[in-house]
Amino acid sequence: MNRLAGATSPYLLQHAENPVDWWPWEPGAFEEARRRDVPVLLSVGYSACHWCHVMAHESFEDPGTAALMNENFVSVKVDREERPDVDAVYMEATQAMSGQGGWPMTVFATPDGEPFYCGTYYPRPHFQQLLRAVAEAWRGDRDGVLAQGRKVVDALARPRSAGGGAAPGAEALDGAVRALRADFDAVNGGFGGAPKFPPSMVMEFLLRQHARTGDTGSLEMVRHTAEAMARGGMYDQLAGGFARYSVDARWVVPHFEKMLYDNALLARVYTHLWRQAVASGDAGTAALARRIALETLDWTLAGLRTPQGGFASALDADAEGEEGRSYVWTPGQLREVLGGEDAEWAAGLFGVTDEGSFEHGSSVLRLPADPDDPERYARVRAALLDARDQRVQPGRDDKVVAAWNGLAISALAEAGALFDRPDLVAAARSAAQLLLAVHLRGGRLLRTSLGGAAGANAGVLEDYGCVAEALLVLHAVTGEAQWVGAAGRLLDTVLERFGDGRGGFYDTADDAERLFRRPQDPTDTATPSGSFAAAGALLSYAALTGSARHREAAAAALAPVGLLAARAPRFAGWGLAVAEALLAGPVEIAVVGPAGDPRTSALHRTALGGVSPGAVVSLGDGSPDTPVPLLEHRTAVDGRPAAYVCRDFACRAPVTEPEELAAQL
Structure with missing residues (x-):
């Protein structure tokens, strides 16, 4: 049976x-x-x-x-x-x-x-x-x-908590960069050899470390890796979006499954790289990063969005039992779709050869350089994608996972705001509404849903951390206060149910099913560890509310980062990134002004475009009954929208011009 x-x-x-x-x-x-x-x-x-x-x-x-x-x-x-x-x-x-x-x-x-x-x-x-x-x-x-x-x-x-120590300081974080530099592939980008996984969380840390120190080496590791991945076979050159990893060290041949969490994390990193490139005047990197971020999120909407407004967990690696069948091309297949002249041009552009880069003489498409004829490229790419859509397609796992949808919400909301794509913000809002309506029962998160029906499995620490972070990002982008309250309730559950009594967190709640041991692993895998995800959300919530309890819990949860920084920084990228935010304050930016006023929008966009590590943004209309403590007593200046730059709720003089705000940031 x-x-x-x-x-x-x-x-x-x-x-x-x-x-x-x-x-x-x-x-x-x-x-x-x-x-x-x-x-x-x-x-x-x-x-x-x-x-x-x-x-x-x-x-x-x-x-x-x-x-x-x-x-x-x-x-x-x-x-x-x-x-x-x-x-x-x-x-x-x-x-x-x-x-x-x-x-x-x-x-x-x-x-x-x-x-x-x-x-x-x-x-x-x-x-x-x-x-x-x-x-x-x-x-x-x-x-x-x-x-x-x-x-x-x-x-x-045996208990193995690293709790009880202190969060790492600047010396430990800079030491992590030195360790990463020793493992960096200066030729191909990325870290280590084959197989090579996208180092999303490490890239986020390096961007933040560069913002603090001005270390050009950190920024170059991110820029080189981002370009190598985007131009290689791990990136879907026709539809957008990234595969799980590259089986080789040069990002040529992917393992073809496409996961929601990878694409959410990478879209956010490319968005942040764009933000940094704009700040430093690097137009070439900014253009590439913007294109990849938007193409990845557009693919996420087209390929993974469910009818209920959430996001499915993955596309299969196989189609009819054959890995990569939907994606690879031979010169003959190009000729069938494009005809001789365009096929020859496309083969040179995408690296399709008679020998092939994959199996049976087929090639994975790459884009080593930007095309010399953008209009022809757009036409050829559209024709190939249309033909590919007629092939047998990989299966889709329609299961909605709370944590991974949280990662997607964060990426969609930030990219939507920074790239003036309100449809992306709307998609983030819809996914958040689904999580709170379907996955939240009696104040507790459920891990998954399918077809709008929640599964029976309890949420784990990464679900609470990633969803709370997403709600806080959604507040930063929209100014809608309800997301802060919802995040706070999730984080209260984290503090009440997941603590290990030594400053750390277990990965399951105290009333979860008992296994032969209670899981507790602070290291990142393909996604941020539950402990580091929770630490990031706790820190952001503390910056919005002034809660010492949440800030202290965030700092305590970062204690393992000090041990991992020098020995295994590739497995602590998100913890290192959160530690950078803690070191920076993080900076708190309150923007107040009438909704819909272009002056308010200009200040808000400038705030979101700042590169200070983990900066927290709150948007309000200046009303005295705001439920967000960072906005309390923050009012317009002489009737003009204003921005307040604060740290630990101590604020500098408010400014009313985007240029003044940018200078403070």
């Missing part, structure tokens, strides 16, 4: 017709394992995962393999995007036991949920051998099998 048919996860629904007797993650599965006295086989993946699909086709759709699983195990299928807590604790065990991690993750556990053997993808013959071996060991040498797993479980269960 397969019990996945009623799941709200598209990934689980992909397995609903398997011959495996799958269970979702629920207590009944472990009770059934106890009743039958068999191990639990836990399989964790996500819908856009290429190797998850490979293992599904090879093993989970195979009757012989399914029979082995059904006879000897209770098999549990988990969507890691729905249950990041389950994924986190078992991934840590997998890495400890096997020395590596990844998805699909394959874990053998006791009926109490304790892992004793872990791995990732297994080809079918190897997987069948493993199933037989684990079943035999369970029956014949259970004590020995469990003893080995128990050592790992005991080690992982």
